[in-house]
Amino acid sequence: MSSSDLTSERDLVPQATPKGDLAPERDGPRDTGLDDATLHRWLERTWRTKPGIIGALSSVDHKVVARRYLVTAFVFLCLGGLNAVAMRIQLSGPQRGLIGPDLYNQLFTMHGVTMMFLFAVPIVQATGIYLVPLMVGTRNIAFPRLNAFSYWIYVSGGIFAWASFALSMAPDVGWFAYVPLSGPEFGPGKRADVWAQMITYTEVSSLAVAVATIVTVFKQRAPGMSLDKIPLYVWAMLVTSFVVVFAMPAVMITSTFLILDRLVGTHIFNPAEGGDALLFQHLFWFFGHPEVYIIFLPATGMVSSIISAFARRPVFGHLGLVLSLIAVGFLSFGLWVHHMFATGLPKLGASFFTASSMLIAIPNGLQIFCWLATLSDGRPVIRTPLLFVFGFVFTFVIGGLTGVMVASVPLDLQVHDTYFVVAHFHYVLIGGSVFPLLGAAYFWLPKLTGRMMSERLGRWHFWMAFIGFNAAFFPMHLVGLWGMPRRVYTYPAELGWGNINLFITAGAAVFFLSFVLFTFNMLHGALRGAPAGNNPWDAGTLEWATTSPPPSYNFARIPVVTHAEPLWAEREALPVATGLRVDARELVISTVAEARPDIREKSATPSIWPLFAAIAVGATFLYSIFTPWAVVWGALPIAITLIGWFWPKGDPEDEE
Amino acid sequence: MFAAFGTTCVLLLQGCSGWQSALDPKGPAASELAWLIWFFTGLCALIWLLVMIALAAPLAMRSRTRSDPLVLDPGAEHRKARAVWAALGATTVILVGLTLLSFFANRTLAAIGSDAELTIRVTGHQWWWEVRYENAQPSRILTTANEIHIPSGEPVRIIVTSTDVIxxxxxxxxAGKLDLIPGHENVLDLMADKPGVYRGQCAEFCGQQHANMSTLIIAEPRPVFDAWLNDQLRSAAAPVSAEASAGAELFLNRACVMCHKIGGTVAGGTVAPDLTHIAxxxxxxxxxxxxxxxxxAAWIADPQGIKPGAHMPVVDLNGDELNAIVAYLEGLK
Structure with missing residues (x-):
């Protein structure tokens, strides 16, 4: 079947040989020839999230799960932000006694852990869970129950970490938790164990999402969406998911080794018994550096989407951008040692990592150049999402260039572990990821809520965030060069850092207030905003083809893609493919490269078992900070819940 | 925005004169690095400015918003491609240049200590520095804490390690920083051009009192340094007053002696700073x-109030006993 055949409405004939199903294949009514109202009734009945509390807890709809993720991650952003405000008040002057070292160390650890593991990674993945299935034109994410499971694991990990903070037993060893400080000898109590297991929760969850995303992109694209027609955002999520799959196991090994050292007395990191403290750093940063790109790459996809919509043209250099995404994904694994230049590694080896760190600036530079080239074509429509993209370019380029500075071994020896580095990575992470995320919120929230956010408040929000951010973080470069190290709860007056720190705190307050305004604008928009319609920005990708908010089944008929910007190419009506059953959850599975429709495949039905499985797994992780036997006893409830999850019911819908 | 940058520029000028500032170098290593920092900063600022111009220029021009998103001008696309390739080429050239620059700077730094006469071993402890002046003659080995005297104008080799955390x-x-890692020994060469007092601070998070773990490097002309070293090698001064004698007695009979060393007395603890010449x-x-x-007196009476979490315990002393111990320690010049 060539893709040109698909522009007509026709049945999708399964081309693969019949599957060896456990249950007999039963056919049912198809969408072919149904009128719109009947089709909607059928699909809504098949795909909806069932009412009631059990129905809500059983939902496997990617949009429902993504909304929960987004709200939860936003709550964690606020909590992490409050950590930062508390730290800034303590640092606003020399020798302030507001917060003692014990609480301060918990604060900065919780700030880092929350922002990295409970906000940044989940929120970019959640955005992907919501948008990727819509953008590739399918009805649900792949492995929907695994996806639902991932959310429950994530939220239990977050509650675990914050409950420990409320009990004053939060980790106080930094988000990196270097041994020996976090080891059995110097990290008494359960604080470092909380760090280690919290990591495990969130990594299990993000691995699950990554797997679901990869399969969705590879196998569930709408007919005709060949590799060259995949939207840049989807490419970004695909590459990110691969980076997750290869990076996260490294940190899971790190945290597991740590908990083994602490709990069962292995000496993996103990130099006195033949272990090595530096091994921890290698393992941690082998994950830690790709982590930055896990947060940043999805943001580049958002930037491409926003720029394309408001510059009123496809992004310049589509192929170049895709290749640079892939290149960044690969190179991100070759830079980890630049976090360890001060550990006294052999000079020549360290210089190699200077070169590789410099190298990654080339594909990142290419992305910036392509966006600038896109924006230079005619006058872009300046709306709030694009303002945040301008803010992104302004700040991220500073972060990228200071990144080139810290990539240099000798230069890094002066700025490593100082406020210069704090400034650098906040420019990269807030400039490079939070600004695009805020732009994405203004851009895509109308799709989620069906209502527009206020443009006027949006502009106020942008300027407050932009000015507050730069006022808070730019001076940190300077105070770092003047010798102020990171992670200090106080500093002496005679070093002269008082005034600039007061200025930084004032900037941080403005930045914090901008989020208060943002929260108000989101709530106000969701409740009172003007109706958004299907495609408020006249953008070109498939998520804008359906209603806002989308129905439970996403698309009444699966669109057929003929162009990288389908909604621009097919102004009248999108061609569609038909032939899917309407009484069962059926998806079109397509070929990886050309997205030719291949088979009809069932998508899993709602189930409460992912929640029970997550509770069993979460309880095991929690218990395991107290005794290694948790792994043994925990295996039983986990096995029971997994059997419940995968129990064959003889119903063709559940056969996978 | 500009107000923010303006303010930081003013702060920048007043901040250069710090005694713990990378921008105020007092030795060859730090000078090389300060030069490198300024060069990178200048070049990066220039690149950033060019990017901002490229971002703002289309907004300043009175061009129209495009009407049909899919109609592209092939000539304009071709020009864009050339511009992007050119920018990419320039980026590559600059990055290769910066890589070579930092490689050669590294070599310059490595050459500084090749003929160092003096070797000092610095061992990190939570939260203080043990400083040992190495010597081939065991009787000439000096152990002190937290303050490092060095001869000015000559390179010094510092071997760093740790017995607890990093x-x-x-x-x-x-000079730039170097980690003290248990089970590893690292070597840092540095030199102070002129006599002076230079402050340093622990730069790797090491627990509760990471913020209060600083050190002073005191650079003196060689003869002054040699005199200092000979002075420090002597045993502790004997108490001169009755109060100080009582203090010495108390020191040797209370918990102090478990951790601290005072040369020439039975106090031989090595888990806390050597107090032989504390004054x-x-x-x-x-x-x-x-x-x-x-x-x-404040430190002995309330170590946990001044440095919460420090390993110095509160020793139960009445007012007279405290005064006596302080009088004794004050005499340990």
């Missing part, structure tokens, strides 16, 4: 307090 030795006005130092508790009678 610390990092950093004196910004003299000759400028600060107390790794730079937390300046040395004075009042601060000595």
């Amino acid at each position: 610390h990092s030795f950093w004196v910004p006005s003299l 000759s130092r400028q600060t107390l508790a790794a730079g937390t307090l300046t040395m004075s009678r009042g601060n000595l």
Whole structure:
């Protein structure tokens, strides 16, 4: 079947040989020839999230799960932000006694852990869970129950970490938790164990999402969406998911080794018994550096989407951008040692990592150049999402260039572990990821809520965030060069850092207030905003083809893609493919490269078992900070819940 | 925005004169690095400015918004492609240049200590620095704490390690930082051009009192340094007053003696700073307090209030006993 055949409405004939199903294949009514109202009734009945509390807890709809993720991650952003405000008040002057070292160390650890593991990674993945299935034109994410499971694991990990903070037993060893400080000898109590297991929760969850995303992109694209027609955002999520799959196991090994050292007395990191403290750093940063790109790459996809919509043209250099995404994904694994230049590694080896760190600036530079080239074509429509993209370019380029500075071994020896580095990575992470995320919120929230956010408040929000951010973080470069190290709860007056720190705190307050305004604008928009319609920005990708908010089944008929910007190419009506059953959850599975429709495949039905499985797994992780036997006893409830999850019911819908 | 940058520029000018600033170098290593920092900063600022111009220029031009998103001008696309390739080429050239620059800077730094006469071993502890002056003659080995005297104008080799957690030795006005890692020995060469006092601070998070783990490098002309070293090699001064004698008695009979060493007495503890010549130092508790009678008394009476989490316990002393111990320690010049 060539893709040109698909522009007509026709049945999708399964081309693969019949599957060896456990249950007999039963056919049912198809969408072919149904009128719109009947089709909607059928699909809504098949795909909806069932009412009631059990129905809500059983939902496997990617949009429902993504909304929960987004709200939860936003709550964690606020909590992490409050950590930062508390730290800034303590640092606003020399020798302030507001917060003692014990609480301060918990604060900065919780700030880092929350922002990295409970906000940044989940929120970019959640955005992907919501948008990727819509953008590739399918009805649900792949492995929907695994996806639902991932959310429950994530939220239990977050509650675990914050409950420990409320009990004053939060980790106080930094988000990196270097041994020996976090080891059995110097990290008494359960604080470092909380760090280690919290990591495990969130990594299990993000691995699950990554797997679901990869399969969705590879196998569930709408007919005709060949590799060259995949939207840049989807490419970004695909590459990110691969980076997750290869990076996260490294940190899971790190945290597991740590908990083994602490709990069962292995000496993996103990130099006195033949272990090595530096091994921890290698393992941690082998994950830690790709982590930055896990947060940043999805943001580049958002930037491409926003720029394309408001510059009123496809992004310049589509192929170049895709290749640079892939290149960044690969190179991100070759830079980890630049976090360890001060550990006294052999000079020549360290210089190699200077070169590789410099190298990654080339594909990142290419992305910036392509966006600038896109924006230079005619006058872009300046709306709030694009303002945040301008803010992104302004700040991220500073972060990228200071990144080139810290990539240099000798230069890094002066700025490593100082406020210069704090400034650098906040420019990269807030400039490079939070600004695009805020732009994405203004851009895509109308799709989620069906209502527009206020443009006027949006502009106020942008300027407050932009000015507050730069006022808070730019001076940190300077105070770092003047010798102020990171992670200090106080500093002496005679070093002269008082005034600039007061200025930084004032900037941080403005930045914090901008989020208060943002929260108000989101709530106000969701409740009172003007109706958004299907495609408020006249953008070109498939998520804008359906209603806002989308129905439970996403698309009444699966669109057929003929162009990288389908909604621009097919102004009248999108061609569609038909032939899917309407009484069962059926998806079109397509070929990886050309997205030719291949088979009809069932998508899993709602189930409460992912929640029970997550509770069993979460309880095991929690218990395991107290005794290694948790792994043994925990295996039983986990096995029971997994059997419940995968129990064959003889119903063709559940056969996978 | 501009107000923010303006303010930071003013702050920048007043901040260059810090005694713990990478921008105020006082030795060859720090000078090389300061030069490197300014060069990178200048070049990066220029690149950033060019990107901002490229971003703002289309907004300033009175062009129209495009009507049909899919109609592209092939000539314009071709020009864009050339511009992007050119920018990419320039980026590559600049990055290769910067890589070579930092490689050669590294070589310059490595050459500084090749003929160092003096070797000092610095061992990190939570939260103080043990300083040992190495010598082939065992009787000439000196152990002290927190303050490092060096001869000015000559390179010094510093070997760093740790016995507990990871610390990092950093004196910004003299050299870049280097980690103190248990089970590893690292070598840092530095040199102070002129006599002076340079402050340093632990730069790797090491627990509760990471913020109060600083050190002073005191650079002196060679003869002054040699005199200092000979002075420090002597045993502790005997108490001169009755009160100080009582203090010495108390020191040797209370918990103090378990951890601290005072040369020439039976106090031989090695888990806390050597106090043989404590009164000759400028600060107390790794730079937390300046040395004075009042601060000595305060530190002994309430270590956990001044440095919460520090390993120095509260020793139960009445007022007279405290005064006696302070009088004794004050005499340990």
